[in-house]
Amino acid sequence: MKTGLPFRRPRPLWFVALLTTFVLVLPAPAQTGQLAPGVRGLATxxxxxxxxxxxxxxxxxxFCTPVEYFSxxxxxLRNRAVxxxxxxxxxxxxxxLRTLDEAPANFADDNHLWEGDAVEWYFDTRQDENFRSQAWPTNANPGAxxxxxxxxxxxxxxxxxxxxxxxxxxxPKIMIEVGARRTRRGMEVEFKLPxxxxxxxxPKLNEVIALDAELCYSDGGPRIFRTFAYGSPLSVQQPANLGKIQLVEKLAPSLWKACGPVITPVRCDTAWTQNSRPQITGYMAIPPNHAEQIGVIWRNGHVTGDLRSGVPARRRAVAERPGRARHVSFVRHCL
Incomplete structure (x- = not known):
């Protein structure tokens, strides 16, 4: 039986293009930066x-990757957006890591941290044929x-x-540090991996490594949910599932195109029942901290975006057909 609930269909290419034209219409002087083939993210x-x-x-x-903005x-949402x-x-x-979390907790012992609120971290620095291999290496100090x-x-x-x-x-766990503090609506955590x-x-400018960042959620008890910035549970089995990350000086407009799917992820929905011409609703997650660089450029070239630090924002657009946006508004959820 069909219902009136939204159904998440594959994203129509024209609608995704409408939402992400900011990576396609940059002025010529901005189109100068170079990323290595296959790079999906950055470290500044x-x-x-x-x-x-x-x-x-x-x-x-x-560089920031917003995750779980679309509930x-x-x-x-108050317990998932990160x-x-x-x-x-x-x-x-x-x-x-900045989280929204009403009940932060990790009751796991020191050897099983993934059983509570924690980050599961996948990291590969190898620069040879073993880079992003199909199995995690078992030898000592392999570089991953x-x-x-x-x-x-x-x-x-x-x-x-x-x-x-x-x-x-x-x-060898040399000089690794983890620091944390509470915020009004969750947690902030820092991780240093020398x-x-x-x-x-x-390490040097423009070097490429690979990583995935998974957040484990407990909602005050044992782990009940997990989400990934770059990959999926396949990262547990093989480094080949990790995203390629390039070490850069700073986030530049010329780098947006390759990183768009992770820095501004998009969701598109089509309701099963509509009393009008067919409409598709799209949502784009907006990362914080890049107010001078990242906005959304619509057909008239106007740049908009509320990117206040600590406020995960998502932009909503409803379109009837290619090239026509009927409604645009921000939905903000404070961290």
Whole structure:
């Protein structure tokens, strides 16, 4: 039996193009940056004197991937929307996490952090034929690691880190740091992974590595949900599922096109029953912190976007047919 509930169909290419024309109509001077083939995301250079204390102020210009912005249930959204941030320098790779969470908790022991609120982290720095292999290496110090980090022990703020069981020799765990703090509506967590744990890798501008960032949700109990910034549960089996990430100086307009699917993910819905001409509703997640660079360029070339730091915003557009947007509005959910 059919219902009037929205049905999530494959995204019509013309409608996705309507929502994402900002990556296609840049002025010629902006079309100068180069990314390596297959790159899907970036890590921007970290500011000096990084401090791992849970305060994401240092991540204000970092590349960001918004995740789980599209629930239409208010309670679900208040416990699912997150932002991952990525930075690098000559010393380490840094990840930041900002969450909406009404009941942050991780009651797991120190060796099973994925059983509560935590990040499951997949990271591959290898620069040879083993890069993004079909199985996680089991030898010591291979240049790739599957690990976990959290800012909680029970309901208390405490940074914790562990390696995947069966792969405990993946890295020597040199100077790894996790810092966290509570916010009004959730948590902020920072993770520092020094390059010293990958002795065969030399960080430099435009180098390409691979990663996936998975968030495990507990809603105050054991894990009940998980989501991925780049991949899927296949990342657990094989590094080949990780996204290629390029180390860059800063986020530039010329880099938007390759990174659009993760920096501004899109959802399109078509209702099964409509009392008008067929309409498709599209939603685009808007990342924070890039107010001077990222907006949405509509057909008239006008750039709009509310990208206040800490406010995950999504843009809604309803279209009757190619080339005609009938309604545009922001829906904001505060972190």
């Amino acid at each position: 250079r970290a500011p000096k004197n990084m401090k791992i204390d849970g305060d994401l102020a240092e991540f204000k210009d970092a 239409f249930d208010a309670k679900t 932002q991952f941030f990525y930075l690098w320098d000559d010393e380490a790779f840094y990840a930041g 690691v599957h690990c976990y980090w959290t800012g909680l022990k029970g309901t208390n703020i405490q940074g914790r880190f562990c390696l995947r069981p069966g792969y405990l020799n993946a890295i 390059w010293a744990n990958f002795p065969d890798f030399k």
